[in-house]
Amino acid sequence: MKQVVLNIVIAFLWVLFQDEDEFKFTTFFSGFLIGLIVIYILHRFFGEEFYLKKIWVAIKFLAVYIYQLLTSSISTINYILFKTKEMNPGLLTYETSLKNDWAITFLTILIIITPGSTVIRISKNTNKFFIHSIDVSEKDKQKLLKSIKQYEDLILEVTR
Numbered sequence: 001m002k003q004v005v006l007n008i009v010i011a012f013l014w015v016l017f018q019d020e021d022e023f024k025f026t027t028f029f030s031g032f033l034i035g036l037i038v039i040y041i042l043h044r045f046f047g048e049e050f051y052l053k054k055i056w057v058a059i060k061f062l063a064v065y066i067y068q069l070l071t072s073s074i075s076t077i078n079y080i081l082f083k084t085k086e087m088n089p090g091l092l093t094y095e096t097s098l099k100n101d102w103a104i105t106f107l108t109i110l111i112i113i114t115p116g117s118t119v120i121r122i123s124k125n126t127n128k129f130f131i132h133s134i135d136v137s138e139k140d141k142q143k144l145l146k147s148i149k150q151y152e153d154l155i156l157e158v159t160r
Contacts, residue, residue, distance in 0.1 A: 002046060002048075003039050003043065003046060003048070003050070003051040004051055006035070006039060007032060007035040007036060007039055007051075008032070008035075009035075010031060010032075010034065010035030010038060010039075011028050011029075011031035011032040011034075011035050012028070012031070013031070014027065014028070014030065014031025014032075014034060014035070015027050015028050015031055036052070039051075040052075054158065057154070057157050057158050058158065060154070061154045061157075061158065064150060064151075064154060065110065065151075068114060068147050068150070068151075069113075069114060069115075072114050072115045072116050072117075072147075073115050075115075075116060075140075076115040076116045076134060079116075079134055079135065087134060087135055088135050088136055088137050089132065089133065089134055089135065089136065090132070090133065090136035091120070091130060091131065091132055091133075091136070092130075092131050092133055092136055092141055092144070092145070093128055093129065093130055093131070094128070094129045094131060094145060094148050095126060095127060095128045095129075096127045096128075096129065096152055097127075097152070097156075098127065098152060098155060098156070099127075100159065103155050103156075103159060104122065104127060106155060107129075107148070107151055107152060107155060108122065108129070110151045111129070111131060111148060111151070114147070116133060116134040116135070116144075117131055117132065117133045117134070117144055118131065118132050119131055120132050129148075131144075131148075
């Protein structure tokens with residue numbers, strides 16, 4: 001947060017030092033880019049990593065989530081319309097390495113809003129998720145567990 005505020009301050013100072021009659025967005029943007037370069041060079045002294053890396057991780061997380069949401073929605077529609085007799089609903093478990101309560105809650109929300117699966121219970125001692133899935137055949141089970149692992153890895157990347 002400090003880095004973002006400092007970058008905006010550098011951009012405004014850049015606009016002020018240009019001695020222009022009116023505020024120009026192009027001048028502010030060039031000051032923002034100069035601020036990015038300065039903060040990237042000095043980010044080691046802040047004791048935290050460069051803030052654009054977290055923004056990149058958030059964009060990547062959003063892209064992965066949208067992709068998973070679209071593919072699982074298409075899969076669920078396919079089951080409902082064409083494979084109602086082939087469905088094999090059931091329970092599966094997933095043990096997470098997340099430790100923070102908010103990270104576990106966030107992972108739970110991501111699993112719940114993905115169509116075709118919902119979290120029934122979370123074991124407090126082992127952080128094990130009990131998940132109901134629309135299809136627990138081996139192929140679909142592995143696909144669901146892979147997407148949950150992908151969510152977990154992205155959450156871990158954000159929390160670093």
